[in-house]
Amino acid sequence: MSSKEQQVLEDFISQNNLKITRQRRVVLNAFLENEEHVSAEDLHRIVKEKESNIGLATVYRTLSLLTQSGLAVELDFGDGQKRYEHNYMHSHHDHMICTECGKIIEFNHPLIEKFQEEVARRNGFTITSHKLDMFGLCADCK
Amino acid sequence: MSSKEQQVLEDFISQNNLKITRQRRVVLNAFLENEEHVSAEDLHRIVKEKESNIGLATVYRTLSLLTQSGLAVELDFGDGQKRYEHNYMHSHHDHMICTECGKIIEFNHPLIEKFQEEVARRNGFTITSHKLDMFGLCADCK
DNA sequence: GTTAATGCAAATGGTTTGCAGGCAT
DNA sequence: ATGCCTGCAAACCATTTGCATTAAC
Numbered sequence: 001m002s003s004k005e006q007q008v009l010e011d012f013i014s015q016n017n018l019k020i021t022r023q024r025r026v027v028l029n030a031f032l033e034n035e036e037h038v039s040a041e042d043l044h045r046i047v048k049e050k051e052s053n054i055g056l057a058t059v060y061r062t063l064s065l066l067t068q069s070g071l072a073v074e075l076d077f078g079d080g081q082k083r084y085e086h087n088y089m090h091s092h093h094d095h096m097i098c099t100e101c102g103k104i105i106e107f108n109h110p111l112i113e114k115f116q117e118e119v120a121r122r123n124g125f126t127i128t129s130h131k132l133d134m135f136g137l138c139a140d141c142k
Numbered sequence: 143m144s145s146k147e148q149q150v151l152e153d154f155i156s157q158n159n160l161k162i163t164r165q166r167r168v169v170l171n172a173f174l175e176n177e178e179h180v181s182a183e184d185l186h187r188i189v190k191e192k193e194s195n196i197g198l199a200t201v202y203r204t205l206s207l208l209t210q211s212g213l214a215v216e217l218d219f220g221d222g223q224k225r226y227e228h229n230y231m232h233s234h235h236d237h238m239i240c241t242e243c244g245k246i247i248e249f250n251h252p253l254i255e256k257f258q259e260e261v262a263r264r265n266g267f268t269i270t271s272h273k274l275d276m277f278g279l280c281a282d283c284k
Numbered sequence: 285g286t287t288a289a290t291g292c293a294a295a296t297g298g299t300t301t302g303c304a305g306g307c308a309t
Numbered sequence: 310a311t312g313c314c315t316g317c318a319a320a321c322c323a324t325t326t327g328c329a330t331t332a333a334c
Contacts, residue, residue: 017288019288019332019333022332023289024289040324053290054291056324057291057292057325060325061289061290080323098267118251123281126284127276128241128279132274133273135271135272136262136271159312160313161313164307165314197316197317199299199301199315199316202298
């Protein structure tokens with residue numbers, strides 16, 4: 001399997017004099033094949049089903065590579081562990097997090113973005129990134 | 143000194159069969175007198191200038207009390223440590239965080255709030271809380 | 285063959301907890 | 310006197326790092 005994502009990772013790896021290893025392929029594929037917004041431990045659990053002795057440290061190190069190469073984005077919902085979401089050809093969006101079942105709904109509202117820019121400009125502030133998280137109950141949980 | 147905030151804390155304390163101690167007063171006052179958005183270590187440093195052997199654990203425990211009693215709000219900007227901001231008679235707002243100097247500008251934009259509600263409704267989602275953080279450079283740092 | 289990557293275990297750093305003595309009620 | 314609170318040190322837990330070995334190049 002040689003997805004576009006695999007190409008992106010391999011390009012990044014060769015541009016930095018790094019090496020393509022079996023473990024990195026396994027972690028990347030597990031990341032791509034599974035649901036968005038996994039934590040490192042989630043991925044480690046998934047990956048160990050195929051390849052029993054991949055270390056947690058390797059998963060962390062690979063996630064860091066995926067983040068640097070632009071394939072993944074680190075999310076922090078303030079619950080003490082980071083999640084990673086897919087980022088390849090995946091445009092900016094914000095999150096609604098169901099505090100009951102953990103479901104994450106992505107959304108984007110162009111006017112919200114526009115007003116953010118406006119508030120920033122009014123304060124002489126230059127935005128480099130932003131995040132909007134809404135916590136509450138999804139339709140299934142209320 | 144017997145501010146309204148002190149009253150709020152003491153009410154909370156007596157309603158829960160807890161005790162008013164010298165340390166709790168010192169931490170509360172340091173929290174109130176100092177700039178918003180302190181971390182626990184910040185507060186501990188400040189507090190130790192007045193009262194040299196207050197333990198960090200006490201600061202954490204008191205901050206937890208302040209949060210439960212509604213005087214403080216926990217913030218997590220994803221940099222690995224929590225900050226606490228004043229909450230007494232302090233209405234909802236979001237944050238712009240300067241990644242150069244650490245300055246935090248608070249803002250509120252009613253239309254942003256309104257569109258958040260709209261997006262949530264459209265997805266059958268009920269918001270219980272939300273946060274919007276914008277990272278970038280403040281006017282002084284660009 | 286050289287150099288980077290791995291797995292493991294130990295280290296880190298912010299936060300929390302257990303405990304014996306101390307203080308508010 | 311009772312029982313919450315304190316300071317200290319140890320425990321926690323997600324993440325990172327050091328190191329000897331293994332694998333990519």
